[in-house]
Amino acid sequence: MHKKDPSTTAQARRNIVVNPPGPASRDLASRLAVIECPEVTCLEDDFPIFWERARGVCVEDVDGNTYLDLTAAFAVAGVGHCHPRVVNAIVRQAPKLIHGMGDVHPTGLKVALAERLTALAPGDLGLPIFSSSGAEAVESARKTCAVATGRQGLVAFTGAYHGLTYGALEATDRDHFRAQFAGQWAGQVHRVPYPYCYRCPLERRSPDCRWACLEPVRALLEDPPDGHDRPGGVLIEPVQGRGGTIVPPPEYLERLRHLCDRFDVLLVFDEVFTGFGRTGAWFAADRFGVVPDVMAVGKSLGGGMPISACLGRPGAMRSWGRSTGEAVHTSTFLGHPLACAAALATLDVLEEERLPARAKTLGETLLRRLEVLQATYPGTVGDVRGVGLMAGLELVEDPVTREPASTLASALVKAGLREGLILLQEGPRGNVIGITPPLVIGSAELEDAITIIGALLDRLAPSPGP
Ligand SMILES: Cc1ncc(COP(=O)(O)O)c(C=O)c1O
Structure with missing residues (x-):
């Protein structure tokens, strides 16, 4: 068993103090735009944020915003960011x-x-x-x-x-x-x-x-x-x-x-x-x-x-x-x-910390919660799938044609940032929202993240016709 529930040890939670990307991120973006090979970092008005520090599941940007990282930074931070050990x-x-x-x-x-x-x-x-x-x-x-x-x-x-x-x-x-x-x-x-x-x-x-x-x-x-x-x-x-x-x-x-x-x-x-x-x-x-x-x-x-x-x-x-x-x-x-x-x-x-077993248990909960999202938004969430803490929501324009909803996925990732969630688009058309948090994510944090994704779908997904 875990000595402590990682959810209680997370240093910080989602806390947006300035609409991201804030001024410090935007300033760094303008400097990077002229100094790095332009093909590398995608710089847009509303993306990206620049990271300052991270601990466990939480990331802080250079403007003092804190986020829940649902990507484990490309699935690298399995044990969480900057694990003390x-x-x-x-x-x-x-x-x-x-x-x-x-x-x-x-x-x-x-x-x-x-x-x-x-x-x-x-x-x-x-x-x-x-x-x-x-x-x-x-x-x-x-x-x-x-x-x-x-x-x-x-x-x-x-x-x-x-x-x-x-x-x-x-x-x-x-x-x-x-x-x-x-x-x-x-x-x-x-x-x-x-x-x-x-x-x-x-x-x-x-x-x-x-x-x-x-x-x-x-x-x-x-x-x-x-x-x-x-x-x-x-x-x-x-x-x-x-x-x-x-x-x-x-x-x-x-x-x-x-x-x-x-x-x-x-x-x-x-x-x-x-x-x-x-x-x-x-x-x-x-x-x-x-x-x-x-x-x-x-x-x-x-x-x-x-x-x-x-x-x-x-x-x-x-x-x-x-x-x-x-x-x-x-x-x-x-x-x-x-x-x-x-x-x-x-x-x-x-x-x-028995993290593989933890990923199995939490992953089952995650998948069930994603299935509820799919049932709630059947016109938009075409498929949900996953194993352990490696899950994805495939967004579609239409559940029959299954045309990838890439623009919606991109809007969701950017809106997620403004709510304090770091997400990534996956798939060749970018229409899959990947959910691969650090394996130390607490169940309360995971629940919080899913609730927000639900709220974002509610706001961004086209409402069903009459
Ligand atoms: C399955 C798989 N193989 C290989 C790679 C390449 O790893 P790297 O970017 O460290 O070269 C990745 C990166 O995302 C990956 O997901």
Whole structure:
């Protein structure tokens, strides 16, 4: 049990003292507008706010407004922002050693984190390759498939988000990110549909609908396109995050596992978003009872510090061979001491505060509350779905055509800010409101957030016709 209910320990609650973005945020926005590559930060009259500090579930902006963070800052702050244990680990480590020589003269922290991750990972996954970002962990996973199987091809899914470095981007599926670079790849990624029941033409839960979405994978593995070998890996997010919080139907992943076994192809889970308690278990692999061959993790691993890893089955990871002095795949910050110290503290917090179990219980309440919202606004909330504290509300213009209501979603996120809620739009059309709070969110805070979202829908959603 928790020593304390995190809702009672939250430092601050929603408190808007000046309409956001306030003057200090607007001033910073005008400076940033002329000094940063303009493509990076979207600067509008009513967006964004600039963050000053954060603790637990609460974020304070530079104008003194406080917000409930329903995003965990891209699902990173699983243990909450600036968890005291993580802060202490950083403060203790920083004077000793901030940066080392990760693959040449490593630290004990790298050893300890590798041991800890191996103990926590599903099945016999281990032998990590550390890195700093989620995309890098995906790059390691992609390369591991090629090294272990000798085959370069990869199966990836529609709606996938695996990051924006080249290898990961080839597997990511969104024109917005890819269009300007598409000519630079060798065409080794084969795209198949992600099981997205809400937008599937087959009747939901009809007897054989589930496995129709596996058919393209089977066909591709059995009979690769002309000029291609059988792919070496199938890369999937066990729950799609940025693609719109899409939960595959029961047994889908199990059947995908069987297909990969049958065709001797590595199954890779991108758990960068779903890892470390988010779905109500340590990993989505545990939640769904399916062990992949390779797994990429990142985001919440470091409690806010940038650190990621690729783990795999011993045979796959050992296929890289032994380093003879110049690692074939490494990076300057691999096994970064400060990030490793923060990650070890983060894992302690997750374990001691039993946050994966907490996410499971709270997630069930959250989903029930979202279902009530859907029943109240059937013309606008087309679908609600989630697992653990990873939930989404899909907003539509019309429940029959299911046309994405992107403008409404954007208005809701901005209006949410003015009510003290930080939300993000998800999905290729931005019409899914993602709800992925820190796992330490209190039930009262979660309830408060849902009430506000309801009030915002009430205000912004078109009223039903006569
Ligand atoms: C599933 C998944 N994989 C990979 C990434 C890329 O991580 P990063 O932005 O740290 O490179 C993300 C980021 O959102 C993600 O959600």
